[in-house]
Structure formats: C-alpha cells, structure tokens
Amino acid sequence: MTSLANPALAGMQDIQTPAEIGLWPFAYGYWIALILIISCIAVTVIWYKNRRKIHAAKNAALTELTKLELQNEQFVYEVSAILKRAALSYSPRSQVAQLSGNDWYKWLNEQVSTPQDELCELLAKRFQANAFSESDKTQLRNCAQRWIKSALPLKKAVKSEGATC
Numbered sequence: 739m740t741s742l743a744n745p746a747l748a749g750m751q752d753i754q755t756p757a758e759i760g761l762w763p764f765a766y767g768y769w770i771a772l773i774l775i776i777s778c779i780a781v782t783v784i785w786y787k788n789r790r791k792i793h794a795a796k797n798a799a800l801t802e803l804t805k806l807e808l809q810n811e812q813f814v815y816e817v818s819a820i821l822k823r824a825a826l827s828y829s830p831r832s833q834v835a836q837l838s839g840n841d842w843y844k845w846l847n848e849q850v851s852t853p854q855d856e857l858c859e860l861l862a863k864r865f866q867a868n869a870f871s872e873s874d875k876t877q878l879r880n881c882a883q884r885w886i887k888s889a890l891p892l893k894k895a896v897k898s899e900g901a902t903c
Contacts, residue, residue, distance in 0.1 A: 795827030
C-alpha cells in the first residue's frame, strides 16, 4: 500500500528510536551489591589467615608427633616437650613453663572436657625403671595427638581444681 491510499498517514513521520543505553554508570543497587561482595571476600580472607595463624602451633605439634620415631630412646621426653611447646604457644609462659609432674598432668587434664588419664599415666611412666614398649609409645603418641586436637587452641586459661593422675 502506498501513502496515497490513506492521506491521514501521509503527514506522519517515522518513529525515532532513542539512543542506546550504556553500561556505565551502574545503578546504586549494583554498587551496593559490589561493595557487599568485596567486603565479604575481604572478611573471609582475613578470617582464614587468622585461623591459619591460630592453628599453626597446633599443626606444627601434630606434624612433629607424626615424625617422631618410636625407636628413639628420648621418645617419651620429646612427646612431653612437644606438648609443653604447644601449650606455651597458646598460654602465658608464667602459667605453663614451671609446671612439671602432677601439676603438669593436672594442667593437661584441665584443658580438655574429658580428662585424659591415660596420657598422664603414660607420661608419668617415663620415670620408671622398665623401658617403654613399642605399643606404649604408640599409645602415648595417639593420646598426645588426641590431647592436641581437643585442647588446642586453649579455650580456657583459668586454673581450676581438676582431675590428677
């Protein structure tokens, strides 16, 4: 059809399309969402780094325990030293460094929810004349690993009366 067929349409102009909408600048909602996402990522990274820093001594102690050779004559003393080093990493030196014997065993038990009497008995056994058997050493290593996993990082730093060995 031509415009001659309808004279009313002859006076109309073509439809003009508006200019294309650009991507910039974003609307306020997008900026807020972007800031929230970046903030969440930053908080997560900071939390993860702090967590790794807090658990570094715990992981180092577990690694040392795993690397200890059962045939080593100083095995029991080294296990006790590893436990003490790990404890010193999370508590004041004045609170842990001077502990030995029953006080040390008592402190170890105070740090866990269920007392680890077996660990204390095995550590106390090092002063006896008869040597440790391989099974005793394996049991001591397992008890020490269990204590480290459950007690560290220390949740309570207060001294209280607890179970003794």
